[in-house]
Structures are given as structure tokens and as C-alpha cells.
Amino acid sequence: xxxxxxxxxxxxxxxxxxxxxxxxxxxxxxxxxxxxxxxxxxxxxxxxxxxxxxxxxxxxxxxxxxxxxxxxxxxxxxxxxxxxxxxxxxxxxxxxxxxxxxxxxxxxxxxxxxxxxxxxxxxxxxxxxxxxxxxxxxxxxxxxxxxxxxxxxxxxxxxxxxxxxxxxx
Numbered sequence: 001x002x003x004x005x006x007x008x009x010x011x012x013x014x015x016x017x018x019x020x021x022x023x024x025x026x027x028x029x030x031x032x033x034x035x036x037x038x039x040x041x042x043x044x045x046x047x048x049x050x051x052x053x054x055x056x057x058x059x060x061x062x063x064x065x066x067x068x069x070x071x072x073x074x075x076x077x078x079x080x081x082x083x084x085x086x087x088x089x090x091x092x093x094x095x096x097x098x099x100x101x102x103x104x105x106x107x108x109x110x111x112x113x114x115x116x117x118x119x120x121x122x123x124x125x126x127x128x129x130x131x132x133x134x135x136x137x138x139x140x141x142x143x144x145x146x147x148x149x150x151x152x153x154x155x156x157x158x159x160x161x162x163x164x165x166x167x168x169x
Contacts, residue, residue, distance in 0.1 A: 076147035
């Protein structure tokens with residue numbers, strides 16, 4: 001983010017983060033195209049922080065970025081499924097029509113996602129953890145030239161968050 005708010009701990013100009021399994025990295029400057037869109041980040045890394053090492057000066061970062069090497073990645077479609085209904089029990093109310101409670105965001109389809117190359121050999125009978133997102137499986141319609149992954153289990157439960165808000169926790 002070019003001009004992040006105070007509580008934004010990810011990569012931004014002048015800020016430092018850890019690349020997962022790699023190094024501390026600091027964004028030094030941005031390059032924009034003629035439309036003002038960011039096209040490049042110019043960054044430096046600290047070789048003394050390789051693989052999780054604490055730097056000699058003891059500094060810490062507040063964020064870790066999970067990343068995939070774009071030149072080596074494979075493209076895939078990723079389907080993120082959420083709850084089918086917006087309420088816990090769509091038949092519990094006085095409404096006769098349960099379809100009134102369908103969640104319009106129950107499936108989000110992400111195109112051209114960058115994935116680790118080893119997933120090119122994925123089969124529908126195996127499960128894969130996508131870090132911080134959940135567990136996925138290859139769709140039965142997935143083909144080597146058109147990979148499709150479905151999220152089977154999310155690592156974040158939005159209903160837990162809603163429950164805490166409702167109960168005042």
C-alpha cells in the first residue's frame with residue numbers, strides 16, 4: 001500500500017516485512033506507469049535475516065508475507081466457498097421461503113491465481129494446505145492445462161466473529 005494507515009503492517013514504502021522462509025525486505029521506492037498505477041517495487045533485503053534469523057541489531061517486523069515466485073508459478077482457478085445461508089437455520093424463522101437467506105457470496109471464483117509448481121500434479125483425492133487460506137483439493141474437472149482448486153475448509157470462521165459481536169465479546 002502506497003500510503004498505509006498506522007495499523008497496516010504489510011509492505012509499504014519505508015516499511016520492512018519478512019518474506020516467509022526468506023529474509024527481511026524493505027520497500028525503498030515505487031515506480032508508477034503513466035496512469036499512476038504501481039508497476040514496480042524497488043526493495044532491499046537483509047541477508048543476515050535468512051530463514052528466520054534475528055538480525056544482529058535485534059529489530060523486529062510486524063508482518064510476514066507469504067509469496068510464490070511468479071516466473072516459476074503455475075496459473076489456476078481457485079474457488080472459495082462460504083456458507084450457503086446467511087443465517088444459521090434458514091427454516092427457523094417465520095419466513096416460508098428459505099431461499100431468502102441464500103448467501104450471494106457463497107462462492108467466489110478467483111482466476112489466474114499463482115500457485116507452487118508442484119501443484120501441477122495435484123489430484124482430486126489429495127488435500128493441500130494453502131497457507132493462511134485453508135485446505136484445498138483439485139476439482140474433478142481440473143485438467144493439466146486448466147487447473148481448478150476448491151477450498152474444502154477455511155482457516156477463518158466468519159461465523160465465530162459474528163457470534164462474538166452478537167454476544168458482546
